[in-house]
Amino acid sequence: MDALAGLLDGPRARGAFFVRSVLEPPWSLRVRDEAPLTLMAMTEGEAWVTFDGGEPAHVAAGDVAIMRGPGHYTVADDPATPPQVIIHPGQICTTVDGDPLAEAMSLGVRTWGNNLRGSAVMVTGTYGMRGAMSQRMLGALPELVVLPGSAWDSPLLDLLAAEVVKDEPGQEVVLDRLLDLLLIAALRAWFARPEADAPAWYRASGDPVVGPALRLLQNNPAHPWTVAALAAEVGVSRALLARRFTELVGEPPMTFLTGWRIAVAADLLREPDATIGAVARQVGYGSSFALSAAFKRERGVSPQRHRANNARLNRR
Structure with a gap:
């Protein structure tokens, strides 16, 4: 991806x-x-x-x-x-x-x-x-x-x-x-146009170090990533990856990963048959409780409330 x-x-x-x-x-x-x-x-x-x-x-x-x-x-x-x-x-x-x-x-x-x-x-x-x-x-x-x-x-x-x-x-x-x-x-x-203010992580995708790291995180959010493991996959030191990722993307790798996981989870929760436990496993959380806690920290609402709010919006 x-x-x-x-x-x-x-x-x-x-x-x-x-x-x-x-x-x-x-x-x-x-x-x-x-x-x-x-x-x-x-x-x-x-x-x-x-x-x-x-x-x-x-x-x-x-x-x-x-x-x-x-x-x-x-x-x-x-x-x-x-x-x-x-x-x-x-x-x-x-x-x-x-x-x-x-x-x-x-x-x-x-x-x-x-x-x-x-x-x-x-x-x-x-x-x-x-x-x-x-x-x-x-x-x-x-x-x-x-x-x-x-x-x-x-x-x-x-x-x-x-x-x-x-x-x-x-x-x-x-x-x-x-x-x-x-x-x-x-x-x-x-x-691709100069006047477009693309997000930092989008622009960083062309970097030879950060680009591959971003793709690894986006393609497999369920993996138990650490900065060290990600750096090993990319083939650079942990310190270099952490510094370059933060400079180009604007946030550390694990912070980006948390936001990405919650965004993926929020979208999966649109499906009425998807349980919170199943969604949690798909995005790298060991339990529905762990996902719920992280989701509320990121979004300010529980996964259940997010699902209800989204269903209401889509009925408008």
Whole structure:
């Protein structure tokens, strides 16, 4: 597992919401869905994305915008255009006055808008699941990322645009996997850009000493690691590994490992059939009591409370 795989590992798109929007100016969508992550691919025309309190960001044809929730934002033909549509949690669309719009603006399979020949066309995929591993990813992102089309070359945009309007067996799974692939490709291109503020541990993955150590910890959190054992695997002294790891990652190896184990455990606990004891063994704790104690130290809540909170969020 490399740094990007570690960043993205965990909950993947499951029944993500997809829509192809076709719009003719003036148009403005006020997004209040509070989704954890939304990816918008602009296939024709242009748009402006403005988070509350932020500056408008231009999105042109071929660009991809990634919006990190739960903040509210507006997508419009022009930052000055007042909102006409409100998108609520659960992707419920209404007018500003609260009148439903889903049927009135339907233009076909997963297609929606105010004009089937509109000059602005965008495909939006929204992740509805919240999980601990995705929280690690979300924490590495700014509220808004706009990746210019000139910054990368991927056939996925055209493929997603073609697939989103199909109604065939297994289409939901096809779209989920395409959304994951597009997100990975976009983040890989984004983190390579100089303006991207990638997390320290992500940047450290390229170091010849720290990179292998990170991969060992991420690939096998259940192993009874010590700094000495990790240093032996990497082929350096314990002192060198501890110093270099802390300098590049910003925390000692065992502190990183604890955070990683708890993040993995938190994600595994989303599954209703997973017992705390089984999860504890998967992430390197000898008992459910040991995991519960470490989990509460790291997260401030018990594993049971975390599971209940996550279930409540996912029902929203």
